Amino acid sequence: MDPIVIVLLVILGVGLLLVFWLIGIYNGLVIARNRFKNAFAQIDVQLKRRYDLIPNLIEAVKGFMAHERETLEAVINARKTAMAAEQKVAANPAEPTAMKELNQAESLLGGSLGRLFALSEAYPDLKANQNMLALQEELTSTENKIGFARQAFNDFVMAYNNQRQVFPTVMVAGMFNFAEAALLEAEKQEREAPKVSFK
Amino acid sequence: MATDFFQQQDSARRRTVQLVVYFVLAILVLIALVYGLLLVFGQQRASEPVEWWQPELLMVVAAGVGILVGGASLFKVAQLASGGRDVALMMGGVEVTGTTTDPRQRRLLNIVEEMAIAAGVPVPPVYVLDESGINAFAAGYAPGDAVVAVSQGCLEYLTRDELQGVVAHEFSHILNGDMRLNVRLIALIFGIMVLSAVGRVIMSLGGRRASGSGGRDSRGGIMMLGLGLFVLGLVGAFFGRVIQAAVSRQREHLADASAVQFTRNPDGIGGALKKIGGLKEGSRIANPRAAEIGHMFIANAFAGEGLFGLLATHPPLIARIRALDPQFDGQFPEVRRVDVDRRELEGPRPGRVPPGSKLPGLPGIPQVPQVLLPVLGFADAAAARVGQIDPEAIQHARALFASIPEALRVAAQEPFTARALIYALLLDQRADLRNRQLVRLKGDAEPPDLAATVRLVAPVQALTDNLRLPLLDLAMPALRQMSPPQHQAFRAQVEALMNDDQRVSLFEYTLRCVLHRHLDAQFLPQSSRGPMQSSPQKLVSPMAKALSLLAWEGQPEPEKANRAFDTGMRSFIGDEYTVRLTPREKCGLAEFDVALQTLNQSVPTVKRRIVVACAACIRADKKVTVRETELLRGICDTLDCPLPPLAMVETQ
Secondary structure, eight states: OOHHHHHHHHHHHHHHHHHHHHHHHHHHHHHHHHHHHHHHHHHHHHHHHHHHHHHHHHHHHHTTOTTOHHHHHHHHHHHHHHHHHHHHHHHOTTOHHHHHHHHHHHHHHHHHHHHHHHHHTTOHHHHHOHHHHHHHHHHHHHHHHHHHHHHHHHHHHHHHHHHHHSTTHHHHHHHTTOOOOOOOOOOHHHHHOSOOOOO | OOOOHHHHHHHHHHHHHHHHHHHHHHHHHHHHHHHHHHHHHHHHHOSSOOOSOOHHHHHHHHHHHHHHHHHHHHHHHHHHSSOHHHHHHHTTOEEEOTTOOOHHHHHHHHHHHHHHHHHTSOOOOEEEEOOSSOOEEEEOSSGGGOEEEEEHHHHHHOOHHHHHHHHHHHHHHHHHTHHHHHHHHHHHHHHHHHHHHHHHHHHHHHHHHHHHSSOHHHHHHHHHHHHHHHHHHHHHHHHHHHHHHHHHHHHHHHHHHHHHHHHTOHHHHHHHHHHHHHSSSTTOOOOGGGGGGGGGBSSOOSSOOOGGGTSOSSOOHHHHHHHHOTTOOSOOOOOOOOOOOGGGGGOOOOOSSOTTOOOTTSOOOOOOOOOSSHHHHHHHHHHHHTTOOOHHHHHHHHHHHHHSOHHHHHHTTSHHHHHHHHHHHHSOSSHHHHHHHHHHHHHHSOHHHHHHHHHHHHHHHHSOGGGHHHHHHHHHHHHHTSOHHHHHHHHHHHHHHHHTTSSOOHHHHHHHHHHHHHHHHHHSOOOOOOOOBOOGGGGHHHHHHHHHHHHHHHOOSHHHHHHHHHHHHHHHHOSOOOOOOOOGGGOOHHHHHHHHHHHHSBOHHHHHHHHHHHHHHHHTTSOOOHHHHHHHHHHHHHTTOOOOHHHHHHTO
16 A cells, blocks of 8 residues: 555545535634624614604604704704615625714714703603603613614624634635624613603 | 324434434445455555555554544534524525514514414524525424524415415424434435545546656556545445435425325415426525535425436425325416415414315324323323324414414514513512512613513413413514523523522423523533433333422322322333322422433433323323413423423313
């Protein structure tokens, strides 16, 4: 038996197992990426729901707060920007620049909504309005759901980012373009707003 | 053909054992052949005759082939066995969540939810594949970690009845233990295929190496060696595939038959198969990864039947349709997009074929065994229903579904509220204990969690007992969407809430069984199981522990408890047993849990006895309470035997 052949066979065998191992790593990355993409769908549903609620909210407060036009328009514009950003992210949640845009747009929206609610405190009629109360309640619960879904999404993104950073996965990630994914941050303002009063 | 759940599980398990034996034989033959090949190769290169018996060479060959084929197979098993979710994610599946607003997806979810509650399994996660063909698969290792995935084409081209037929087909795979069998089959063949891959690499390497230095002789020799390995691998894989395809085709026929049995409507699955034939894309799956899991699909995912159908993983479409509809003329219908009819969302229509009548070309519907003794009759009937679905059960599931208040159903669809729902289910009926639990929840959980829980307390407390487990089943997909850290916090919270009242109630125990069993399988690494017990004699002691608790639960008086215990024990092992009823104060849920874990390490036929014995013990006083049925459900769940809710209702 020719030793060269044996060496050749051994190298081949080891090489083949190595290939499997790499395939395993690659599949692991695909799974981790699809996992956080699926997690984004959770947030997406709730974000859309919130965007749908905002026109109703504007409609409800318009009669009471006619001269706060600026604030109302700020909310309407922020919603428009956020919706555009959300659509981009929904197309590919692994894209960090789109995610950054969404983060900014969301914090803008959160801020303007916060101002709207702060202003609404000055209108006792509005505060007592049943429609307004229901909307506020709806927005809060949506907000809570977004918060929880975002936490899950960020956990999955972190797991993916950590997975792709360790050796030897980082090499496979580099070869096949598994880029680092961005977190969906909760801006401080947004966390506070919109306020709910159970009173 | 037997359709008893335990027999099906058993036959799937036996087949797996057979396959492993075949596989070991195949490896031995391969080693011998490769050894022979190398000898011929050496003979060709040497001038004098070579020694035919070379132990070192044989060792090298055995080690090489063993490591290569075994390693490749293990790799494949690890890849496919990591749970159904990973398989679906690898295929790029998008999960359909309870919050979906798309009417087609909603319809799919409704169908799966009904079917799951009817079967008594937690609702599996549902995925949609972005493929225009009509195809579907079920993946996962046990009923608990299964997922169902369907192509977008299914949603667009199939009517509700047809979609229900497809889902029923997949449920049959889940309930019959086909998925585990499939994973192993795929892995074994993959391992053998690797050998031919090595041969191919040797051929190309040999060709290249020789073009530089070295004579024509060595080049020819290496090419020959490569070719030899290549052919060996292919031949091995070919025979592997023939076995696999034969097994797979048989399981497909069985799943088709079960789909009809579950829905009692041959037009459902039959119509779906006809549409596959009529559609231009057919059942093709474009994703290249489909090759790895081709056998899991409902119909051939690739073009061509290959070598006179020997390699086809699925029986020919026309044959499958003819089995369901003997009048089929071979003319496939033209397929158009189906609109979602508002009324279709309302729910399933009753089966087309009256109960009990024989279906055309299909094995008869299994008869629930008629046992003379009323007690054992109940127990056997309960066991016979394990893992079975029929239109009545689906109707019943719909009725259960409809009687769950809207607010709770909505809460079950979304992880944030589903969690609160579980907390609310765990809150005690007694106000003082409940307050203590709420105070603790206030300290540990985030304020929004507490608020959501408090909101659900009233509707949950108003819920009738028989709706609590179906509600838990409904909440399962949402709970599975949590991230691992979220699950960890949730798990700790559940444990704390349960222990707050110093005493774990039976419902809490059952809830914990179902929750932990299905969520831990996803979130925590699972240790591999020990050997399977096939003799009931060896399980007498854990069985006695389990029956004791059951007996005391139903009967506070020692005399009656003793009778219930004896009824159960006699059904399990016959008249000859020496164990006695454990005293009441020694019956804790902790020991009960340990006993159940031991009992779970048994083969399906023994599990059937366990279920029958437990049911007999419960039924000994001719009275079955909801609490007892919940406990039986928990036991069955721990034993991986899905018990439909209807099984318990009918007999009351």
